[in-house]
Amino acid sequence: MVRDRDAIRGKPVTMKLVSPGEAAANTNDIPSEAGEEFVRIGEMAKKYGVTLRTLRFYEDKGLLNPHRDGSTRLYTRRDKARLKLILLGRKVGFSLRDVKQMMDLYDPTGTNTKQLRLALDKSEKQLARLQKQRALIDDAIGELSNSMTAVRQMLSERTAAPQASAAG
Amino acid sequence: MVRDRDAIRGKPVTMKLVSPGEAAANTNDIPSEAGEEFVRIGEMAKKYGVTLRTLRFYEDKGLLNPHRDGSTRLYTRRDKARLKLILLGRKVGFSLRDVKQMMDLYDPTGTNTKQLRLALDKSEKQLARLQKQRALIDDAIGELSNSMTAVRQMLSERTAAPQASAAG
DNA sequence: TATAGGATTGACGTAAACGTAAAAGGTGCG
DNA sequence: CGCACCTTTTACGTTTACGTCAATCCTATA
Numbered sequence: 001m002v003r004d005r006d007a008i009r010g011k012p013v014t015m016k017l018v019s020p021g022e023a024a025a026n027t028n029d030i031p032s033e034a035g036e037e038f039v040r041i042g043e044m045a046k047k048y049g050v051t052l053r054t055l056r057f058y059e060d061k062g063l064l065n066p067h068r069d070g071s072t073r074l075y076t077r078r079d080k081a082r083l084k085l086i087l088l089g090r091k092v093g094f095s096l097r098d099v100k101q102m103m104d105l106y107d108p109t110g111t112n113t114k115q116l117r118l119a120l121d122k123s124e125k126q127l128a129r130l131q132k133q134r135a136l137i138d139d140a141i142g143e144l145s146n147s148m149t150a151v152r153q154m155l156s157e158r159t160a161a162p163q164a165s166a167a168g
Numbered sequence: 169m170v171r172d173r174d175a176i177r178g179k180p181v182t183m184k185l186v187s188p189g190e191a192a193a194n195t196n197d198i199p200s201e202a203g204e205e206f207v208r209i210g211e212m213a214k215k216y217g218v219t220l221r222t223l224r225f226y227e228d229k230g231l232l233n234p235h236r237d238g239s240t241r242l243y244t245r246r247d248k249a250r251l252k253l254i255l256l257g258r259k260v261g262f263s264l265r266d267v268k269q270m271m272d273l274y275d276p277t278g279t280n281t282k283q284l285r286l287a288l289d290k291s292e293k294q295l296a297r298l299q300k301q302r303a304l305i306d307d308a309i310g311e312l313s314n315s316m317t318a319v320r321q322m323l324s325e326r327t328a329a330p331q332a333s334a335a336g
Numbered sequence: 337t338a339t340a341g342g343a344t345t346g347a348c349g350t351a352a353a354c355g356t357a358a359a360a361g362g363t364g365c366g
Numbered sequence: 367c368g369c370a371c372c373t374t375t376t377a378c379g380t381t382t383a384c385g386t387c388a389a390t391c392c393t394a395t396a
Contacts, residue, residue, distance in 0.1 A: 120320065127313070137305065144294060222354065258353095
């Protein structure tokens with residue numbers, strides 16, 4: 001059935017597929033003795049600490065493109081690599097749109113100069129944003145600390161003074 | 169008409185109202201010679217760098233309570249003080265809900281100890297959040313810098329090496 | 337065969353803080 | 367008188383990254 005479906009979709013089945021026995025391992029307790037080429041969504045999610053919803057969402061957004069066994073998603077090393085990049089991108093603050101833009105430029109047959117340049121360009125801008133954010137946060141921390149000092153002051157003086165103006 | 173409406177709403181008109189002449193100053197070019205007790209939404213917005221929508225939104229959320237001249241909002245010093253607090257709160261990262269919670273505890277007849285304690289409590293938590301955010305940002309900056317270095321490396325080496333693994 | 341576990345698609349919900357019309361009313365000035 | 371300007375309420379739209387059902391399906395195991 002698996003191969004039939006893939007054949008129907010016109011995909012040449014040249015890669016090794018999981019054997020029926022391995023596919024039966026729903027409970028992902030079996031760590032796969034050799035090179036588990038395909039993993040399903042549950043295992044993938046656990047491995048990378050994301051939810052199923054997230055993986056489907058990324059796919060919906062065109063960031064992932066797992067193979068299919070009928071309707072079941074099968075993720076390969078390629079998908080894992082892409083997911084890693086997505087997670088890295090999100091970690092440094094890129095939007096999924098940005099990540100997609102950069103990924104879409106990938107061309108396995110070229111030098112990917114354009115992709116790298118775009119990535120560098122976006123990274124520089126993102127770095128600037130991060131630094132600005134950092135400044136804002138530092139500022140906020142400063143103001144908040146000041147306010148806290150003032151509030152503490154008021155609390156300690158609240159026995160005599162008829163409150164100043166902490167709120168209206 | 170102005171006073172009539174206020175009278176209808178049962179509000180004692182003890183405070184000084186803008187004279188008909190002053191009220192005519194729609195174009196807020198007249199900076200008000202004395203103590204302009206009431207300002208309308210446009211002037212208020214300009215004075216504090218927010219939009220009309222924002223002021224109405226804050227009112228809708230129960231954060232502001234301007235008087236009314238019929239249907240026209242009239243803001244007083246009190247509202248200005250509150251708005252300042254709101255803006256400070258937002259600056260340090262409080263949600264409007266938090267701000268409201270704190271403001272709602274204000275009691276002009278008491279010591280406001282509870283309010284101050286709540287503010288201090290929320291502030292401590294917020295400070296922790298800000299510091300955590302800062303750490304995350306620093307982390308992101310680090311990772312991003314690393315990636316950028318790697319990308320630059322790849323760009324400079326792209327003449328010989330057949331690209332490594334910048335994307336999939 | 338019943339059951340427990342995955343998996344699928346579809347689609348509405350969430351959070352925050354407004355933005356953006358839309359339709360209409362009031363007003364002093366030229 | 368009419369324009370330009372200010373104001374009002376109502377209400378849907380925006381953004382981002384998923385969360386949370388809901389209804390179904392498939393499958394291996396006890």
